Amino acid sequence: DAKTTQPPSMDCAEGRAANLPCNHSTISGNEYVYWYRQIHSQGPQYIIHGLKNNETNEMASLIITEDRKSSTLILPHATLRDTAVYYCTLYNFNKFYFGSGTKLNVKP
Amino acid sequence: KAGVTQTPRYLIKTRGQQVTLSCSPISGHRSVSWYQQTPGQGLQFLFEYFSETQRNKGNFPGRFSGRQFSNSRSEMNVSTLELGDSALYLCASSLVGASGNTIYFGEGSWLTVV
Numbered sequence: 001d002a003k004t005t006q007p008p009s010m011d012c013a014e015g016r017a018a019n020l021p022c023n024h025s026t027i028s029g030n031e032y033v034y035w036y037r038q039i040h041s042q043g044p045q046y047i048i049h050g051l052k053n054n055e056t057n058e059m060a061s062l063i064i065t066e067d068r069k070s071s072t073l074i075l076p077h078a079t080l081r082d083t084a085v086y087y088c089t090l091y092n093f094n095k096f097y098f099g100s101g102t103k104l105n106v107k108p
Numbered sequence: 109k110a111g112v113t114q115t116p117r118y119l120i121k122t123r124g125q126q127v128t129l130s131c132s133p134i135s136g137h138r139s140v141s142w143y144q145q146t147p148g149q150g151l152q153f154l155f156e157y158f159s160e161t162q163r164n165k166g167n168f169p170g171r172f173s174g175r176q177f178s179n180s181r182s183e184m185n186v187s188t189l190e191l192g193d194s195a196l197y198l199c200a201s202s203l204v205g206a207s208g209n210t211i212y213f214g215e216g217s218w219l220t221v222v
Contacts, residue, residue, distance in 0.1 A: 030207055031207060032207045032208050034211070036213070041196075041218075042215055042216075043112075043114075043198055043213040043214050043215040043216045044151075044198070044213045045213070046210060046211065046212055046213070049208070049210065051208065087151070091207050091211070092207055093164055094139070094141065094156040094158070094163050094164040094205045095141065095153040095156060095164055095166070096143070096151070096153065096200075096211075097153075098143075098150055098151035098152075099150070100150055101150075
């Protein structure tokens with residue numbers, strides 16, 4: 001019952017910005033959008049989350065459209081260590097609804 | 109500040125056996141949730157606990173159970189193990205499990221059933 005849709009893979013050149021899109025057209029009013037990334041065999045690493053305003057922290061920026069039906073995670077200067085699977089997920093009723101994520105390949 | 113700690117990190121069990129996995133949340137966090145991750149099914153929600161009460165449960169058979177202690181530490185148990193239970197089991201913790209809380213995952217417990 002995944003509620004988000006992401007492209008299966010994306011490439012990005014090292015040093016450039018990585019923009020990862022996510023569609024969540026059925027999002028409800030109290031559901032936050034969370035982003036995590038997972039490097040093989042490790043637990044998901046928290047990146048950022050937001051409700052309707054754009055958010056920024058030391059790792060990334062989160063842009064949520066006004067209708068909240070989609071969002072974009074921006075890694076401003078991608079490095080090789082940013083190669084991972086990125087999950088956009090919604091949280092409600094005390095649980096995450098995970099989709100398949102986007103495999104981001106950062107290339108030199 | 110210590111993160112979410114899961115033990116053991118790796119274990120191998122035989123079909124029919126049972127297993128107990130442990131999760132220590134971040135200090136001060138009272139909500140603990142569990143997820144199963146497999147290559148075929150991805151990340152699937154198992155259950156969530158807050159103040160020793162299960163508040164939500166995923167669509168898993170009764171062989172999967174959990175509990176939370178008064179210090180917020182949590183355990184999950186899988187009885188009568190099947191080959192398909194081989195997976196990465198992840199624990200996540202947050203202050204109260206409310207939408208908007210920052211939620212952190214542990215490194216997981218890798219279970220292999222042979």
